[in-house]
Amino acid sequence: MWTVDPAIVSQAVGLLQQGELVAFPTETVYGLGADASNPEAAAKIFAAKGRPADHPLIVHVPGASWLEQWARDIPQAAWDLAEAFWPGPLTLILKKQGWVPGQVTGGQDTVGLRVPAHPTALDLLRLFANANKRGGVAAPSANRFGRISPTTAAHVREELGSQVALVVDGGDCLVGIESTIVNLSHQGVEILRPGHITPTQLAEVLGEMPNVRGQPSCGQEVPRVSGSLHSHYAPDTPVRLVASAELMEVVSHSGAGRYGVLAYQQAPAAMGNHAVWHCIPADPTGYAHGLYSALRAFDHLGLDWIVVEMPPETAAWTAVWDRLRRAAYRE
Ligand code: TXA
Ligand code: MG
Numbered sequence: 001m002w003t004v005d006p007a008i009v010s011q012a013v014g015l016l017q018q019g020e021l022v023a024f025p026t027e028t029v030y031g032l033g034a035d036a037s038n039p040e041a042a043a044k045i046f047a048a049k050g051r052p053a054d055h056p057l058i059v060h061v062p063g064a065s066w067l068e069q070w071a072r073d074i075p076q077a078a079w080d081l082a083e084a085f086w087p088g089p090l091t092l093i094l095k096k097q098g099w100v101p102g103q104v105t106g107g108q109d110t111v112g113l114r115v116p117a118h119p120t121a122l123d124l125l126r127l128f129a130n131a132n133k134r135g136g137v138a139a140p141s142a143n144r145f146g147r148i149s150p151t152t153a154a155h156v157r158e159e160l161g162s163q164v165a166l167v168v169d170g171g172d173c174l175v176g177i178e179s180t181i182v183n184l185s186h187q188g189v190e191i192l193r194p195g196h197i198t199p200t201q202l203a204e205v206l207g208e209m210p211n212v213r214g215q216p217s218c219g220q221e222v223p224r225v226s227g228s229l230h231s232h233y234a235p236d237t238p239v240r241l242v243a244s245a246e247l248m249e250v251v252s253h254s255g256a257g258r259y260g261v262l263a264y265q266q267a268p269a270a271m272g273n274h275a276v277w278h279c280i281p282a283d284p285t286g287y288a289h290g291l292y293s294a295l296r297a298f299d300h301l302g303l304d305w306i307v308v309e310m311p312p313e314t315a316a317w318t319a320v321w322d323r324l325r326r327a328a329y330r331e
Helices: 006-017 039-049 064-070 076-085 119-131 153-163 199-206 244-251 284-300 315-328
Strands: 022-024 031-035 058-060 090-096 110-114 180-183 190-193 239-242 259-263 275-279 305-309
Touching (some): 006 022, 031 039, 064 110, 153 284, 199 315, 244 259, 259 284
Parallel strands (some): 239 305
Antiparallel strands (some): 090 110
16 A cells, blocks of 8 residues: 655645645546645646636545535535545535635636545645645646646656646556536536546436536437547547457558557457557446556657547446547547
8 A cells, every 4th residue: 555654745735835836646636736725826737737727626625524615505415425425536516605716716606626535635635724724725637738637646747847846646546537527506417527436326316317518318328429529638649449349450450650559358469560559457447547547658659549449338438438539539
C-alpha cells in the first residue's frame, strides 16, 4: 500500500494556504489544486492549464458536512447521493452560495462539489479545512487543457512541470478516469459526464433513472460516435476506433505507417514491427484504469496512429466509450 509522508501533506497545505498550486492524487485522476476561496489562486489554475476562464472547476471538500458552506437550496437527492457515494468518484453540481468566487464557477450560478476517496487527498483536505474556514480545494485534472488526464505523479510533471509548486505523489490512480458528474441544480437529475459510478447505481439511490446528457435515454444501447462532441482527453497521436471483428484485418496492413494497438484480444503470433500491441483488461473497470496511461505511453512512441479495439456497446461501458469518442474526435 502506497503511503505519503505526512510532512509532504503539511507542506502541500501550507502552499495552498499561501495561494500556490499543488497537484495531488485522487482515486480518479490527479488534480491541480488551489484554495477555492481565493480568486487569485484559482486564476493560477487557468494560467497553468491554458484553460478558458469560463470552464468551471470542481471544488473538493473533506466531507458532505461542507456542502452547505458552498451550495444552497440543496435537494434531498444530493444528500442521498453524498451518503451513498462519498468519498467517491461522484461530483454534484448544485446552486452556489453567493460568496463563491466566479473564477471557480466559470461565472455560473452553480458549483461542482466532490469528496474524493483517496487517503492522501482526504488527509490533505481535512488538514486544509482545519486551517481555512471555507475548506475547499478547487482542482481540475492536472493536465494541459484538452489533453489526457494524468493518473500518475510522473504524468503530472510531464504535463505541468515547473508550473506547480508541489506534486504530491500518491501512486497510480485506482479508477483512472474522471468522476461521474451529476447536475442537481434544477428540477430532475442529469448526468453531465459519465464515470465509474453508473446510471444504474445512481438510480438505485434516486429511485429513478437519471437522464444522460447527449444520449436519448439510459437504455442498454450506447449511441455511436457523435460528430458534435468536442475533442477532449485526446492524445497527440490520431486515434481510430475499430470493431473487434475488423481488428486483425486492419493491423495486417502495414502500409498505414506505425501504430499502437489497444486491444483486449491477444496480439497475433506473427506481427510485423509496424505495430505495438498493448493488451487492456476486457472489463470496464480494468479498462478505465489502464486507458489514459496506455494512450499516453503510445504518444511517447511517435506513432502514426493509435488503433483501439471497440469495447462492447452496453451500459457498463458508457464512461469508457465517452472517453474513447473524445480521444478519437478530430476537428
Ligand atoms: O475526477 C474528477 O472529477 C477530477 C478529479 C481531480 O477530481 N477532476 C476533473 O476536473 O475531472 P476537470 O476540471 O478536468 O473536469 C471538471 C468538469 C468540467 O467539464 C467542468 O465543465 C465540469 O466539471 N463542471 C465543473 N463545475 C461545473 C458546474 N458548476 N456546472 C457544470 N459543469 C461543471
Ligand atoms: Mg479535465
